[in-house]
Amino acid sequence: MPLTQQEIQQFTAKACQLRKDAIDTVYWAGGGHIGGSLSFTEIMILLYYKYARIDPKNPGWDDRDRIVVSKGHAGVGYAPILADKGYFPKELLKEFNHTGSILGMHLDGNKVPGVDVSTGSLGHGLPITVGLGIGARLQGKSWLTYCVLGDGECDEGSVWEAAMAAAHYKVTNIITIVDRNRMMIDGPTEEVMRLEPFADKWKAFGWIVKEVDGHDFNQLADAIEYTQKEDKAPVVIIAHTIKGKCVDFMEDKYEWHYGGLDSEKVELAKACIEKHYCEL
Amino acid sequence: MAADGLTYTIVDTANMSTAEIYGKVLCDLAEKHKEIVGLSADLAKSTKMGQFAATFPDRFFNAGIAEQNMFGMAAGLAKAGLTPFVSTFAVFASLRAAEQVRTDICYQKLNVKIIATHAGTSFGQAGTTHHCTEDLAVMRSFANMVVIAPADGIETANAVMAAYEHKGPVYIRINRGFDPFLYEKSDYGFQIGKAVQLKDGTDITIIACGAAAYNAYHAAGILEKEDKLSVRVINMHTIKPIDEEAILKAVMETRRIVTFEDHNIVGGLGSAVAEVIVKSGKGCAFETVGIPDQYAIIGLPEDLQNYYGFDQNKIIEKVRQIMGKDFEQTEDWEDEV
Numbered sequence: 001m002p003l004t005q006q007e008i009q010q011f012t013a014k015a016c017q018l019r020k021d022a023i024d025t026v027y028w029a030g031g032g033h034i035g036g037s038l039s040f041t042e043i044m045i046l047l048y049y050k051y052a053r054i055d056p057k058n059p060g061w062d063d064r065d066r067i068v069v070s071k072g073h074a075g076v077g078y079a080p081i082l083a084d085k086g087y088f089p090k091e092l093l094k095e096f097n098h099t100g101s102i103l104g105m106h107l108d109g110n111k112v113p114g115v116d117v118s119t120g121s122l123g124h125g126l127p128i129t130v131g132l133g134i135g136a137r138l139q140g141k142s143w144l145t146y147c148v149l150g151d152g153e154c155d156e157g158s159v160w161e162a163a164m165a166a167a168h169y170k171v172t173n174i175i176t177i178v179d180r181n182r183m184m185i186d187g188p189t190e191e192v193m194r195l196e197p198f199a200d201k202w203k204a205f206g207w208i209v210k211e212v213d214g215h216d217f218n219q220l221a222d223a224i225e226y227t228q229k230e231d232k233a234p235v236v237i238i239a240h241t242i243k244g245k246c247v248d249f250m251e252d253k254y255e256w257h258y259g260g261l262d263s264e265k266v267e268l269a270k271a272c273i274e275k276h277y278c279e280l
Numbered sequence: 281m282a283a284d285g286l287t288y289t290i291v292d293t294a295n296m297s298t299a300e301i302y303g304k305v306l307c308d309l310a311e312k313h314k315e316i317v318g319l320s321a322d323l324a325k326s327t328k329m330g331q332f333a334a335t336f337p338d339r340f341f342n343a344g345i346a347e348q349n350m351f352g353m354a355a356g357l358a359k360a361g362l363t364p365f366v367s368t369f370a371v372f373a374s375l376r377a378a379e380q381v382r383t384d385i386c387y388q389k390l391n392v393k394i395i396a397t398h399a400g401t402s403f404g405q406a407g408t409t410h411h412c413t414e415d416l417a418v419m420r421s422f423a424n425m426v427v428i429a430p431a432d433g434i435e436t437a438n439a440v441m442a443a444y445e446h447k448g449p450v451y452i453r454i455n456r457g458f459d460p461f462l463y464e465k466s467d468y469g470f471q472i473g474k475a476v477q478l479k480d481g482t483d484i485t486i487i488a489c490g491a492a493a494y495n496a497y498h499a500a501g502i503l504e505k506e507d508k509l510s511v512r513v514i515n516m517h518t519i520k521p522i523d524e525e526a527i528l529k530a531v532m533e534t535r536r537i538v539t540f541e542d543h544n545i546v547g548g549l550g551s552a553v554a555e556v557i558v559k560s561g562k563g564c565a566f567e568t569v570g571i572p573d574q575y576a577i578i579g580l581p582e583d584l585q586n587y588y589g590f591d592q593n594k595i596i597e598k599v600r601q602i603m604g605k606d607f608e609q610t611e612d613w614e615d616e617v
Binding site: 062066108109110116117118120121123124126127128129130131132133134135136138139141145157158161162164165168169 | 317338339341343344346348349350351352353354355356357358359360361362379380383384387388389
């Protein structure tokens with residue numbers, strides 16, 4: 001077990017809080033990509049609260065690890081994490097999507113402290129991650145680059161161009177995690193555009209594949225620690241998750257890729273989240 | 281002389297294609313600046329990025345035929361603190377990977393230099409798939425981007441050095457093959473955003489870029505001699521930011537402007553010049569010559585320059601035609617604002 005019992009408790013409480021923060025942010029924003037913002041919570045917690053070497057007081061620190069949230073539409077889930085880490089005041093979340101706010105649906109790295117790469121257009125994150133990885137290696141730097149991909153974005157050819165390049169250039173100082181929630185805007189991934197056999201595709205491109213339950217901190221942590229040490233080939237962690245996780249009326253529903261919430265639904269969603277954690 | 285102290289002359293670069301001069305300058309810069317890295321997409325040989333690849337193999341990354349990933353990787357390398365020079369054909373840099381150039385590089389203001397070869401119709405025989413008559417329009421619509429179309433190999437050397445000095449994204453489009461030398465040496469004061477007046481004149485101003493600049497300069501000489509016309513010639517090497525001052529001076533002093541470019545007349549040099557003129561509120565006779573909003577025919581580049589009206593003879597013809605038109609000249613500008 002890579003994590004202590006205390007860490008598990010701490011991260012679980014954090015997951016409960018951050019999921020509720022994402023719900024509030026959707027409300028303040030007038031709508032947001034909530035489904036995928038609830039599926040990547042455990043992945044993001046391990047990066048921001050456990051593994052990535054970062055300093056919120058010094059967001060531009062040269063030797064920090066980089067985090068590329070390639071599924072950039074998950075802004076309503078990502079911004080509360082950055083606020084909680086202290087990159088900017090939590091109050092700013094109330095202005096999410098408002099005219100003139102630094103916070104919009106897809107976070108802009110030039111405006112939002114803590115965002116290493118401006119993403120939002122899918123299929124861009126992994127190529128940039130490969131560049132960051134090669135760049136660090138070339139300069140003899142030990143910092144790592146973490147990349148969180150959506151599964152739907154793996155339809156993009158550029159993801160596979162980058163996968164080919166990462167294996168070719170043996171870029172092993174990157175940690176790639178796919179939030180495999182199996183849902184995209186128009187329906188399940190396997191109906192819109194089949195990804196399976198997904199793991200075999202990565203293997204065929206020269207990657208080592210680790211498949212885990214993406215809501216299980218210990219499984220995820222194990223895979224991340226394995227990837228940090230692996231230096232023969234790039235590793236992809238396929239994290240099996242549930243879109244809309246912890247909110248009963250959203251779970252596994254592609255219709256909740258994007259949505260708005262009125263105050264009644266906000267309360268209902270938060271009650272679901274609290275109930276979920278009470279039952280643990 | 282560039283900040284680096286590198287100068288180039290027609291003697292050092294004799295028998296070199298424009299891209300070969302680029303390759304040489306890149307190697308010279310890379311020798312001094314260790315943070316320069318190079319990328320190409322299976323076109324290292326054709327773009328002459330190959331010279332850099334051979335000299336600095338550890339700093340060169342071939343992306344294979346995968347331009348989207350190449351520009352994404354370049355963005356990542358720039359984010360890591362390196363200075364990527366990226367070379368492929370103009371059509372692939374500006375169209376195949378346009379979104380990566382816009383979103384990954386320009387939006388994030390990254391220090392990536394794109395040196396795109398085979399621009400315009402300079403690879404005329406290859407047909408529309410390899411012509412690139414849209415890149416100036418596309419690239420100048422990307423905020424933060426600097427867009428340069430050098431006139432010859434010497435100016436390419438200057439543009440590449442200036443691009444290195446400029447912090448932020450730069451797009452330079454150069455031709456395939458050999459360009460006749462407009463300049464004999466590189467120390468003529470090249471500056472991004474500052475047009476070069478090749479010849480002063482008072483009857484009409486020709487504004488040109490790329491291959492058309494050399495043709496315009498020589499056409500003006502003939503017009504002066506044979507037609508006794510005083511023709512101003514401006515080499516507008518930087519399409520963005522464009523030299524508004526030089527354009528407005530030409531409006532006021534020559535009252536007739538004609539632009540020549542190896543690009544669609546929609547969105548390129550002519551459009552950029554027109555925007556400045558219209559904004560000024562000053563009227564003047566104005567024409568744009570280039571590819572007339574169609575896909576260019578197949579042929580040798582010099583034949584296409586003639587076909588599309590920007591070789592020396594066609595430039596002479598066009599100027600004579602404009603000068604033959606009745607154009608009411610008035611000394612009073614104030615009522616036209």
